[in-house]
Amino acid sequence: MMHADLIDQDDLISQLRAIGLDVPSGLSAEQACAQAVRGLNDDRARALRQLVEKLLSGSATILPAVRQAIDQQLLPALAAYKQSA
Numbered sequence: 001m002m003h004a005d006l007i008d009q010d011d012l013i014s015q016l017r018a019i020g021l022d023v024p025s026g027l028s029a030e031q032a033c034a035q036a037v038r039g040l041n042d043d044r045a046r047a048l049r050q051l052v053e054k055l056l057s058g059s060a061t062i063l064p065a066v067r068q069a070i071d072q073q074l075l076p077a078l079a080a081y082k083q084s085a
Helices: 009-018 029-036 042-057 064-084
Strands: none
Touching (some): 009 029, 009 042, 009 064, 029 064
């Protein structure tokens, strides 16, 4: 459930879906992030990068498991994609 001041794994999955990624319900934050970076292309990488920037710069509190998943899954995958593109 989306709360204005808290981002949990369900919120993360909802936001990943909102940018067009196919992420099943019931995944952990780590699994959702791993799913999100599979098959990155320019459009998906751009949308994902914008989402990460929005999450990290917002005022909402990101639960530790979600923050760890972003740090360990999304950020390295986006950096690697940017270097290879």
